[in-house]
Structures are given as structure tokens and as C-alpha cells.
Amino acid sequence: MQQLKVIAPGRINLLGEHLDYNQGVVLPAAINRFFEFEFKGNTTDCIHIEALDLNESWEFDLHELKKLKTTGWKSYVKGVFILMGLSSVNGLHICFKSNIPIGAGLSSSAALCCGLAFGLNEFFDLGKTRLELALLAQQTEHQYAGVKCGLMDQVACLFGEEAHLLAFDTLDHSIETFSLPLVGVQLFLIDSKVKHNLAASAYNERRSQLEEAWNLAQQIFVGIESWRSLKPFQFKALLSHLDAVSIKRLTYVLDEMSRVQKVQALAKQIAADLNDSSALNDSYQELGHLLNQTHDGLRDLYEVSCEEIDFLQCHLQQTPSILGARMMGGGFGGCLLVLAKANFDFHLLEAVFSAYQLCYRQNPSIEPIQLMGGVRAL
Numbered sequence: 193m194q195q196l197k198v199i200a201p202g203r204i205n206l207l208g209e210h211l212d213y214n215q216g217v218v219l220p221a222a223i224n225r226f227f228e229f230e231f232k233g234n235t236t237d238c239i240h241i242e243a244l245d246l247n248e249s250w251e252f253d254l255h256e257l258k259k260l261k262t263t264g265w266k267s268y269v270k271g272v273f274i275l276m277g278l279s280s281v282n283g284l285h286i287c288f289k290s291n292i293p294i295g296a297g298l299s300s301s302a303a304l305c306c307g308l309a310f311g312l313n314e315f316f317d318l319g320k321t322r323l324e325l326a327l328l329a330q331q332t333e334h335q336y337a338g339v340k341c342g343l344m345d346q347v348a349c350l351f352g353e354e355a356h357l358l359a360f361d362t363l364d365h366s367i368e369t370f371s372l373p374l375v376g377v378q379l380f381l382i383d384s385k386v387k388h389n390l391a392a393s394a395y396n397e398r399r400s401q402l403e404e405a406w407n408l409a410q411q412i413f414v415g416i417e418s419w420r421s422l423k424p425f426q427f428k429a430l431l432s433h434l435d436a437v438s439i440k441r442l443t444y445v446l447d448e449m450s451r452v453q454k455v456q457a458l459a460k461q462i463a464a465d466l467n468d469s470s471a472l473n474d475s476y477q478e479l480g481h482l483l484n485q486t487h488d489g490l491r492d493l494y495e496v497s498c499e500e501i502d503f504l505q506c507h508l509q510q511t512p513s514i515l516g517a518r519m520m521g522g523g524f525g526g527c528l529l530v531l532a533k534a535n536f537d538f539h540l541l542e543a544v545f546s547a548y549q550l551c552y553r554q555n556p557s558i559e560p561i562q563l564m565g566g567v568r569a570l
């Protein structure tokens with residue numbers, strides 16, 4: 193009987209937050225937190241799926257699937273099966289488990305959809321490309337989870353490369369890989385352990401605010417290609433047509449686009465300066481500064497942070513040997529991405545974590561990161 197094992201990673205994003213549905217370039221990477229799937233053919237005519245961590249299972253007949261009401265992980269499974277266009281298959285048993293914390297902003301849902309889609313594609317030899325699978329996984333989120341997400345998470349999950357970050361251009365879908373040598377510094381995550389449930393609605397709202405602004409920009413500046421080609425004088429002219437909230441949102445997007453360019457240049461600079469410790473030091477300081485600036489923008493202009501995350505970020509900024517920190521992912525909870533000196537003593541965070549625990553009744557955790565390859569069959 194045919195059998196297949198697949199792993200599908202979660203992701204971090206160095207910079208370019210909320211740019212993947214705003215015509216930007218984003219800088220994600222797949223990480224060593226992943227889903228593991230096992231696909232096995234059987235002689236029944238049903239699909240049987242087991243979510244091992246949740247101790248839940250689900251059996252369905254593919255012909256009935258469209259009619260079935262689902263919630264949680266089953267909605268993603270339903271979406272992937274329908275969008276893959278499988279109309280009849282022999283019996284199939286799938287089980288999966290994951291070590292990606294749910295709701296931590298590490299794209300566990302994208303990893304679930306991409307891993308499942310990739311596995312079905314291999315198992316039934318459907319011939320879809322990785323980009324097609326990414327788009328299908330994104331559509332699953334749009335249609336079956338109601339989140340109008342961009343394509344960054346799916347691309348990171350499917351195209352990630354070991355020890356590399358991706359520069360994903362969301363306008364033309366081109367992907368470049370680059371490395372960010374970490375000499376004397378480290379990147380890690382702090383999981384705030386909070387997740388506010390307005391995340392999906394606030395996310396969709398941000399998206400439509402920017403889409404409206406873009407429609408307006410296109411009417412005023414006929415022929416304009418993207419936000420990236422908006423000239424400063426055009427931005428000024430546009431301001432009088434936008435409400436105060438849209439101005440904040442757009443200001444964040446344009447600022448973040450320019451920070452992404454700076455980080456791309458810094459990564460090249462760092463690779464060229466590997467033997468010059470003083471130049472390296474300056475570059476890492478600058479990188480930390482950019483992370484902090486992104487956080488400020490996400491908090492004050494894009495307004496997708498939350499009190500708990502801001503509490504941590506504010507204290508991290510004041511902690512010696514921490515060069516920068518920012519919320520990461522969709523927002524309203526989840527993880528912070530932190531750049532610190534390599535010799536940073538994690539015990540220095542104990543007091544901050546205790547204060548956080550007292551205020552918010554949650555125990556944050558430190559999560560090391562390693563960059564790994566994208567979805568693959570084992």
C-alpha cells in the first residue's frame with residue numbers, strides 16, 4: 193500500500209510585516225517548527241484523518257464533503273481537499289502532528305494547508321507546482337477560514353531554504369534567497385502566549401482600508417503601477433483624499449517598504465564585512481533599530497499590536513545586549529522577534545517575565561530559531 197511522509201514548516205518574518213497584501217517585498221524564512229504528515233492508502237472508500245496532538249479524528253466521504261459543516265482544523269482540511277479538485281479517490285488515511293505553537297504568529301495554519309496540499313499532490317501525482325500549491329493554500333484561508341491573508345506564509349513554507357531567508361516580491365511572485373550571517377549576535381523569538389480573537393476581523397479591515405486607498409490612488413494618478421512607484425509629491429496630494437486612519441495605515445506601509453530595502457542592503461553589507469567587527473557591529477545596531485521602528489509603526493500606525501506585546505517590547509528595548517525587538521506576524525498577540533548579542537544572558541529577562549506574569553497571567557517563553565528548508569517528502 194502506498195505511503196508518504198511529509199514535513200511542512202512554520203515561518204518567521206524578518207521584516208516587511210503586512211506588506212504581502214500591499215504590493216511589497218517581504219523577508220520570511222521557514223523555521224524548525226513543523227507539521228509532520230503521514231499519508232497511507234487503504235481499501236475503504238473514505239478519507240480518514242487523525243489530528244494526533246488533539247486526539248481528534250474525522251472520517252468523510254469525498255462526495256459529501258462540500259455539504260459538511262466544519263470548524264477549526266477540519267475547515268482547512270475541507271478547503272484543501274475541495275480546492276485540490278479531487279473528486280474521487282480510493283480510501284486514504286492521513287495523520288498529522290505539529291510542534292508549531294497555535295496562534296503564536298508562526299503560521300501553523302499555512303503549514304497545515306501547504307503540507308496537506310503538497311502531500312495530496314505527491315500522493316496522487318497531480319503535477320501542481322509549488323506556487324500553485326501556495327496559492328491554493330492561501331485560497332483555503334480566504335474561503336474556509338475567512339482570513340484574507342497575503343501569500344507570504346505559504347511561500348515561506350513551500351520555498352524555504354536551510355539557513356536562508358527569502359525576499360519574496362508579492363507583485364511578480366519572484367523569490368530570491370539570501371543569508372543573513374549572524375556573527376556575535378542571535379535572533380530568537382519570545383512567545384507572549386496571548387492571542388486576541390479580533391485578529392481575523394482587524395486583519396481583513398486593514399486589508400480593505402488599503403485596497404480603498406489604492407483604488408483612490410489609481411483614479412487620481414492614472415497609470416500608477418504600485419505603491420512602490422508613488423512619489424513623495426503624489427503621497428502628499430493623496431493625503432487630502434484619505435481619512436486619518438487610512439493615512440496612518442498607508443504611512444506605515446510606505447515606511448515599512450523603505451525599511452525592507454534598508455534591511456536587504458544591510459544583509460549584503462554584513463556578508464561583505466565579515467572580517468570587520470566594527471562595521472558588523474554598526475550594521476547589527478542598525479538592524480535592531482529597524483526592528484524597533486517596525487514595531488513602533490505596527491503599534492501606532494497600523495495598530496495591530498496589543499498591550500501585552502507592547503509591554504514586552506518596551507522592556508526588551510531597555511534590556512542591555514538586546515539590539516531590537518518587534519511583534520511578528522498578523523498581530524494582536526503571538527511572538528516577538530528579538531535581535532540580541534550572542535552572549536545575551538536570558539536570565540536578564542526573568543524580572544520582566546515575572547512582571548508580565550503578574551499583569552497578564554501568562555508565562556512567555558523563549559523560542560530559539562533555526563532556518564530550515566520548505567515542505568518536503570521524507
Ligand code: GLA
Pocket residue numbers: 205208209210211212213299341342343344345521522523
Ligand atoms: C499573517 C498573514 C500573512 C501576513 C502577516 C503579516 O501571518 O497570514 O499573509 O500578512 O500576517 O505580515
